[in-house]
Structure formats: C-alpha cells, structure tokens
Amino acid sequence: MADSRNITNNMFQFPVSLSADKDELPSSAAREVDFFKEKINRADDHHDSKTTSVMVKKENSLSEVAPRSSAALNVNTGLHLLTANTRSDQSTVDDGVSSDADDKRSKNIELAQLQLELQKMNTENQRLKDMLSQVTTNYSALQMHFVALMQQQQQQNHGVESNKDQQETVEGKSSEEKKHDVVPRQFMDLGPSAETDEISNSSSDERTRSGTPQNHFEVASTKNNGKLEMVKYDQENSTFRDGKRIGREESPESESQGWNPNKVQKLNPAGSANKAIEQSAEATMRKARVSVRARSEAPMITDGCQWRKYGQKMAKGNPCPRAYYRCTMAVGCPVRKQVQRCAEDRTILITTYEGNHNHPLPPAAMAMASTTAAAATMLLSGSMSSADGIMNPNLLARAILPCSSSMATISASAPFPTVTLDLTHSPNPLQFPRPPTPFQVPFPGQPQNFAPVTTPQLPQVFGQALYNQSKFSGLQLSQDMGSSQLGHQTQPQVLHSGQQPSLSQDTLSAATAAITSDPNFTAALAAAISSIIGGANNNTTTTTNNTTNNNSNATNNTSNRN
DNA sequence: CGATTTTGACCTGCGC
DNA sequence: GCGCAGGTCAAAATCG
Numbered sequence: 056m057a058d059s060r061n062i063t064n065n066m067f068q069f070p071v072s073l074s075a076d077k078d079e080l081p082s083s084a085a086r087e088v089d090f091f092k093e094k095i096n097r098a099d100d101h102h103d104s105k106t107t108s109v110m111v112k113k114e115n116s117l118s119e120v121a122p123r124s125s126a127a128l129n130v131n132t133g134l135h136l137l138t139a140n141t142r143s144d145q146s147t148v149d150d151g152v153s154s155d156a157d158d159k160r161s162k163n164i165e166l167a168q169l170q171l172e173l174q175k176m177n178t179e180n181q182r183l184k185d186m187l188s189q190v191t192t193n194y195s196a197l198q199m200h201f202v203a204l205m206q207q208q209q210q211q212n213h214g215v216e217s218n219k220d221q222q223e224t225v226e227g228k229s230s231e232e233k234k235h236d237v238v239p240r241q242f243m244d245l246g247p248s249a250e251t252d253e254i255s256n257s258s259s260d261e262r263t264r265s266g267t268p269q270n271h272f273e274v275a276s277t278k279n280n281g282k283l284e285m286v287k288y289d290q291e292n293s294t295f296r297d298g299k300r301i302g303r304e305e306s307p308e309s310e311s312q313g314w315n316p317n318k319v320q321k322l323n324p325a326g327s328a329n330k331a332i333e334q335s336a337e338a339t340m341r342k343a344r345v346s347v348r349a350r351s352e353a354p355m356i357t358d359g360c361q362w363r364k365y366g367q368k369m370a371k372g373n374p375c376p377r378a379y380y381r382c383t384m385a386v387g388c389p390v391r392k393q394v395q396r397c398a399e400d401r402t403i404l405i406t407t408y409e410g411n412h413n414h415p416l417p418p419a420a421m422a423m424a425s426t427t428a429a430a431a432t433m434l435l436s437g438s439m440s441s442a443d444g445i446m447n448p449n450l451l452a453r454a455i456l457p458c459s460s461s462m463a464t465i466s467a468s469a470p471f472p473t474v475t476l477d478l479t480h481s482p483n484p485l486q487f488p489r490p491p492t493p494f495q496v497p498f499p500g501q502p503q504n505f506a507p508v509t510t511p512q513l514p515q516v517f518g519q520a521l522y523n524q525s526k527f528s529g530l531q532l533s534q535d536m537g538s539s540q541l542g543h544q545t546q547p548q549v550l551h552s553g554q555q556p557s558l559s560q561d562t563l564s565a566a567t568a569a570i571t572s573d574p575n576f577t578a579a580l581a582a583a584i585s586s587i588i589g590g591a592n593n594n595t596t597t598t599t600n601n602t603t604n605n606n607s608n609a610t611n612n613t614s615n616r617n
Numbered sequence: 618c619g620a621t622t623t624t625g626a627c628c629t630g631c632g633c
Numbered sequence: 634g635c636g637c638a639g640g641t642c643a644a645a646a647t648c649g
Contacts, residue, residue: 363622364622364623366624368638369638370639371639383621391640
C-alpha cells in the first residue's frame with residue numbers, strides 16, 4: 056500500500072492540495088487527514104500493542120541477553136582462562152613444579168565451567184530462537200488479522216451485492232439458476248478476497264483469468280455450456296429492460312445485437328441459467344456508471360474511443376441537452392456514454408460512462424476504459440454496501456491515498472451507483488508541468504497504437520486495475536448524492552480549459568505504460584485523468600476527430616415525447 | 618454513397 | 634391508471 060501511495064504521489068500528483076480546495080474543504084480535508092491518522096494510529100496502536108509486547112520481550116531479551124552476552128564474554132573469559140590455564144599447563148610443563156592433582160583439579164573445574172557456560176549458551180540460544188519465532192508469529196498473526204479483516208470486509212460487501220443481484224434478477228428464477236448465483240458473486244469477487252472465496256468453484260486457472268468482468272463472463276459461459284461467444288462480451292445486454300423490446304430489437308442488424316437481450320436469448324438458448332447469470336451480473340455492470348467532470352469547451356472530451364451519437368434529450372433541471380453516444384470501435388460494443396454540460400457551470404462537461412469495451416483499445420482509450428471499468432467494478436463490489444453503512448473500503452483507499460479527497464465521489468444512491476471523477480479542480484501546476492507542445496491523443500485510426508499494446512495486455516490491465524480496486528484512491532463517499540452529485544462542487548473554480556495544465560504525449564505514454572505495467576490502480580486512474588485532461592485541452596486547442604455536433608446549441612428536444 | 622447526426626416516436630420504470 | 638422522465642430506436646437529414 057505504501058508503494059502504491061508512493062507511486063501515485065510520485066507519478067501523478069492528485070489535485071488535492073489545491074488552494075481552493077483547501078479553502079473550501081478544510082474540514083473534510085482535515086477530517087480525512089485525521090481519519091487517516093486515526094486509522095494509522097489505530098493500526099499503530101494495534102500494532103504497537105503487539106509490538107510493545109514484542110519490544111518488551113525484546114528489551115527483556117536484550118536485557119537478558121546483555122548479561123548473557125557478558126556471559127558469552129565470560130565464556131570467552133573462560134576460554135581465555137583456558138588459554139591461561141594452558142599457559143599454566145605449559146608453565147607447569149615448563150616449570151614442572153605443579154602437581155598432577157592440581158592440574159587435574161583445575162582442569163576439571165574449568166571443564167565444568169565450560170560445560171556450564173555452554174549449557175547456558177545453548178539455553179540462551181534456544182530462548183532467542185523462541186523469541187524470534189514468537190516475534191515472527193506475532194507478525195504473521197497481525198498480518199493475517201489484517202488480511203482477515205480485509206476479506207471479511209470484502210465478503211460483507213459481496214454479500215450485500217449478491218443479495219441485491221438476486222433481488223434484481225428476473226422473477227421466476229429457477230433453482231437451477233440459483234445454483235449459478237455464485238457467478239455474479241464471483242464476478243464481484245475481485246482483488247484479494249477472490250483468492251479466498253470459499254464459495255467460488257472456479258479453478259485457479261480461471262481465477263488467474265478473472266481479472267476483467269469480461270473474463271468472468273467468459274469463465275461463466277464456458278463453465279455452463281461452452282457458448283463463449285455469447286456471454287463473453289454481451290455482459291450488458293441481457294437484463295436491460297428485461298428484453299421486452301422484442302419488436303424492434305429482433306432486427307437483423309448486427310450492430311444492435313450487442314444491445315439486444317433477445318438476441319442473447321435466441322443465440323444462447325441452452326439455458327435460462329446462463330441468462331440469469333448474465334442478467335444479474337450484467338445488470339449490476341450495467342447500472343454502474345463512472346461520471347467524469349472535466350472542463351472543456353469542446354462538445355465532448357477526447358477519450359480515445361470512437362463514438363456515435365444515437366440520441367439527444369433534454370434532461371430535467373438542465374437547460375443543456377444530454378447527448379447519448381455509443382462506442383463504435385467494435386460491432387456490438389456495449390459501452391455508452393452520456394455527455395451533458397453542467398447546469399451550474401457550463402464550462403464543465405459531464406461525461407458518464409457505462410459498461411466495458413469488448414475490443415482492444417488504444418492506449419489513450421484504454422486509460423479511460425480501465426479506469427471506468429475498475430471504478431465501476433469497485434463501486435459494485437465495495438461502495439454499495441458502504442452506502443448502507445456496513446463497511447467502507449474506500450476509507451481504506453483514502454488511507455492508502457489520502458491526498459485526493461475531492462477528486463472522486465461515489466454516489467450509491469438510486470437509480471444508478473455512480474463514481475464521479477471530478478477533474479474540474481485545477482491540478483497543481485508544479486505537479487502537472489505544462490508541455491510545450493499540444494497534446495495529441497493517439498486515435499484508433501492509427502493502427503500502430505492499437506493492437507500491440509492493448510490486445511494482449513488488456514485483460515491484464517483490467518485485472519490489475521480490478522485487483523487493486525480497493526486501492527481506488529481518493530474516493531469520497533457520499534451517502535446520498537443523488538441527483539445533486541453532479542453539483543457537489545459547490546463553488547466551481549473559474550478556470551478555463553485552456554488554463555488547465557495539459558500533459559505531453561510523453562507523459563501520457565508514460566502514464567499508459569504505467570497502466571500496462573504497473574499493477575497499481577491509482578496509476579491507472581491518474582493515467583486516465585491525464586488522458587482526459589489532455590483530450591480536453593486537445594479539443595480546445597487543436598482540431599480533433601470530434602464531430603461537429605454541438606450540444607450547446609441546445610436544440611430543444613423537450614418535446615420528444617410529445 | 619456511406620457514415621453520421623438529427624429528431625420525433627416509442628418504451629420502460631417510477632411516483633402519485 | 635396516468636403522467637413524467639430517462640433512455641433508445643430508426644427514418645430522415647446532413648456531411649464528407
């Protein structure tokens with residue numbers, strides 16, 4: 056954990072120590088710091104209680120060792136005496152004065168002393184060994200206790216999530232389907248807890264592959280009937296609206312297949328079990344959202360993916376229309392996003408992501424994709440229960456990285472649990488040096504950026520990110536953000552996007568490399584942030600591949616229903 | 618001409 | 634049951 060914190064602090068200075076934030080949120084920051092300290096102190100206390108005893112013992116041992124070391128010196132002294140005696144022997148031999156009886160007596164005495172000292176040394180050696188083993192045992196016990204607490208916390212979270220999944224599953228679920236309820240739970244079992252999931256019946260090989268949600272579904276589908284192709288990447292399709300769009304969605308168009316729950320049912324008629332698995336798990340994934348707030352004058356932040364707009368609606372309480380985009384980098388990619396400007400500060404662009412990509416991504420897109428996927432999974436696996444006041448793994452994450460209190464917000468309230476990454480706070484310019492050249496996002500049209508990095512490493516990246524989901528740092532828990540989550544920044548800083556520090560391509564490459572190589576999720580998160588910031592700036596400073604769509608025109612589409 | 622955007626219609630869930 | 638709001642579809646329009 057310390058490593059992750061160090062890595063993050065070294066690589067990406069999260070914009071927490073902003074002056075405005077300090078002014079605005081001194082209490083929360085202080086609370087966070089205090090909590091962290093408290094946490095640490097508690098841990099230290101706990102550890103100290105053990106350590107103290109150990110130390111006392113150690114001190115005792117040292118105090119006991121000290122005379123014994125003097126005893127060891129005594130032994131040496133004895134040896135020295137022996138040597139002296141040897142000399143005396145020699146002297147006796149040389150002199151030929153001492154009698155044999157005296158020599159034997161003195162030798163016996165010395166021998167006895169030596170044996171006694173040797174015995175003491177052996178005893179002390181044994182005691183030292185015992186103490187060492189005790190210290191080791193205490194350390195192991197502490198470690199195990201910590202791990203057990205973590206696992207218990209995770210399991211409680213999963214238990215709540217699993218219950219919710221069961222409730223959200225389609226009605227009339229048969230007992231056979233219930234057998235597979237483990238799969239959504241397994242899907243949720245990410246990170247360290249997955250290693251100790253006693254319910255999971257997956258093999259170790261499956262576990263090694265279970266880094267991504269896709270992989271989980273792959274496993275699940277393989278386990279059930281081997282229809283890999285259907286479950287693999289359609290994780291978001293099956294439960295959406297319970298497949299009631301029969302008339303429209305049975306169109307033969309392949310593009311809509313990814314979103315057609317009936318297609319899943321039709322193409323995978325082997326069992327309702329699979330469907331239930333997919334539905335419950337995909338429902339949870341479907342519901343998880345990652346919202347990114349960034350300042351950008353462009354209609355859309357550049358996240359490295361290709362999007363196609365499929366709808367626009369006026370949302371209540373916001374004069375700016377909400378645009379709906381779907382990822383078009385692959386046929387049937389379930390990822391969608393909503394783009395809307397903040398009603399309070401229209402320089403803030405709110406982008407909400409749903410789902411996981413089912414295709415390789417360019418590095419720039421992978422940063423965001425891995426971030427959203429990990430954040431969503433983290434949200435589903437951990438924070439929902441935290442909203443219920445059971446556990447709060449994010450507190451641990453905050454302890455891991457206490458410097459990013461204002462960066463992310465979890466909203467576990469209905470209708471959708473949402474992680475909001477607030478990038479509107481200006482990073483410290485010293486921490487985000489401004490590059491001399493404008494940032495350019497490598498786009499998928501450039502194949503050199505495409506396959507080599509993403510294809511083989513994508514599951515690993517997801518897996519690493521998900522494995523470290525508990526390290527998703529800087530998540531500020533919000534019990535009831537609700538619709539106000541997008542406006543949790545009470546006083547947005549007036550900072551044009553052009554003023555935002557951007558990152559050079561080297562920086563992004565480094566960040567991307569950090570994602571692909573570093574198992575630290577915070578690094579991945581920071582890399583995504585850097586890509587966002589760079590993309591936003593790119594939009595404002597250069598001509599990009601973005602469409603000419605302009606949401607700010609606000610073509611009133613309120614009469615959509617009318 | 619294909620791809621993309623626009624936009625009215627449709628569907629669903631939820632609250633009353 | 635009704636109305637509202639969110640989300641999606643798909644034909645038409647537009648763009649390159």
